[in-house]
Amino acid sequence: MTPFESYTTFLALKNHFTTDNYDYIKYNGKVGAKPSSFDTRKDKYQFYKLSKHKDPLKYLISNFVDGDLKWIGDLFSDDSEKVYNEWLKRQQSLSYIFEQDVKKLCTNFNDCVIVKNGQHPYLLKQYLRREISIETVIILNDIFGFFGHWNKKIEDGVLWPSIHKKLLKYKPFFHYDAFKCRKIVKDVFTS
Numbered sequence: 001m002t003p004f005e006s007y008t009t010f011l012a013l014k015n016h017f018t019t020d021n022y023d024y025i026k027y028n029g030k031v032g033a034k035p036s037s038f039d040t041r042k043d044k045y046q047f048y049k050l051s052k053h054k055d056p057l058k059y060l061i062s063n064f065v066d067g068d069l070k071w072i073g074d075l076f077s078d079d080s081e082k083v084y085n086e087w088l089k090r091q092q093s094l095s096y097i098f099e100q101d102v103k104k105l106c107t108n109f110n111d112c113v114i115v116k117n118g119q120h121p122y123l124l125k126q127y128l129r130r131e132i133s134i135e136t137v138i139i140l141n142d143i144f145g146f147f148g149h150w151n152k153k154i155e156d157g158v159l160w161p162s163i164h165k166k167l168l169k170y171k172p173f174f175h176y177d178a179f180k181c182r183k184i185v186k187d188v189f190t191s
Helices: 003-018 035-039 044-051 056-066 078-092 094-103 109-113 122-128 134-144 147-153 159-173 178-190
Strands: none
Touching (some): 003 035, 003 044, 003 056, 003 159, 035 044, 044 056, 056 078, 056 159, 078 094, 094 134, 094 178, 109 122, 109 134, 122 134, 122 159, 134 159, 134 178, 147 159
């Protein structure tokens, strides 16, 4: 990846994760940036460093998913590399982590996702406490489709909408074995 490509990838992912009107997948990561605009940037050295990373795209995705990445300079810390390595571990052992996360949930799945008195459901609280992974929440929603219920019933107008947006924006960037995950859920909740 060239430094300019790392610049456009950063811009595209930033737009994807922070705006409502840009979809990285739909537009195939294309943005209207020009090499001349890149050449005039004072922080272009950061993009040179990013282009030398072993996997700049996944490095960026992992850090956008983990936090509010606003500036390219935020990427060059020990924390950013740690976030990337933890994200890689989750991707490499997604089924195992999913199974462990599901086992942490209530014995009755409905108790985990039902919104009571407009408050955050148990599953969302577990995610906020980092007890379960973001991937687990997305996979469970793919299986059971409870985000619509949460959108109607959760009375929090600040935290849940931003989390919901992050979950939806992140979903296209990871893949999992749907059959295996459904089997895990069935095994855990029927035993």
